[in-house]
Ligand SMILES: C[C@@](CO)(OP(=O)(O)O)[C@H](O)COP(=O)(O)OP(=O)(O)OC[C@H]1O[C@@H](n2ccc(N)nc2=O)[C@H](O)[C@@H]1O
């Protein structure tokens with residue numbers, strides 16, 4: 259016995275990968291009294307990931323570092339959804355939020371792929387593991403919904419129907435996998451701006467609420483082929499996104515000319531998804547899209563994939 263206390267072992271960092279989401283069906287109803295729109299959507303996670311790494315720090319407070327997509331433009335303070343999520347789970351677990359968070363971002367920012375929501379979901383999961391906070395599914399879902407309408411889906415990933423403002427989830431067991439070419443643009447669209455444009459177009463009689471998700475849900479369950487899926491994709495925000503960023507029309511048209519089965523704006527845009535028949539077709543289509551130009555970046559991804567709390 260030396261009488262000396264051994265230094266505390268440094269706690270290991272916790273890293274969590276979290277996928278982007280798409281909405282193969284996005285039905286938008288009227289604005290509710292709380293300002294949110296009623297949604298009838300089918301979410302699916304695709305294999306385009308951010309990585310959130312958390313580790314304890316001796317100093318008080320949260321230190322956030324960011325690399326990759328949007329590292330130069332994203333907020334580092336309380337407005338960052340990862341910081342909000344860390345504070346929320348710390349309050350829930352009654353621990354001090356003294357943590358270093360690193361976001362390695364590959365999901366395009368403000369692109370309709372829920373990158374910020376994905377980071378929030380991953381931070382909830384990573385911090386609950388780091389701080390060994392016991393939390394059940396229902397409580398985790400409640401914290402996630404407080405951070406944003408599509409954060410609950412980002413926790414679970416896979417495929418799910420979203421109702422309410424998008425936070426009421428029903429899991430869908432799918433019988434297949436689908437391949438996409440994801441084309442980002444050099445502009446962004448803010449989500450509330452796009453919902454406002456949907457309202458504006460509706461006042462002019464343009465667009466309606468595509469509430470019924472039954473057909474596409476059955477199609478996913480049965481593992482429908484990409485050809486048939488291409489006829490079932492719906493996005494009630496697409497006209498609004500194209501109205502706000504008219505250049506999307508030529509990007510969509512270009513992908514169809516290069517052989518995509520369908521062109522589909524991702525959520526509130528402006529990312530455009532091109533459906534491919536299989537992985538080989540997706541690779542060939544991505545190559546042609548890159549040669550053609552018009553997109554900021556072109557990726558291939560498949561879905562569904564599981565979320566960090568699946
Ligand atoms: C449209 C969707 C489709 O999945 O995603 P994106 O494509 O932008 O990623 C989602 O509904 C986005 O969800 P999320 O990004 O979490 O939105 P929130 O933070 O909850 O809300 C941001 C703002 O968007 C508007 N909003 C959001 C959800 C909803 N059902 N109705 C709304 O009107 C409101 O103006 C709200 O203040």
Ligand SMILES: Nc1ncnc2c1ncn2[C@@H]1O[C@H](COP(=O)(O)OP(=O)(O)O)[C@@H](O)[C@H]1O
Pocket residue numbers: 332333337338339340361366367368369370371372373374375377378447448449525526527
């Ligand atoms: N960790 C984060 N990653 C991305 N965006 C974030 C993050 N935290 C806050 N935001 C803010 O959220 C907004 C929406 O980002 P994002 O979730 O990427 O897009 P979308 O809602 O179109 O899917 C951005 O304008 C950004 O400033």
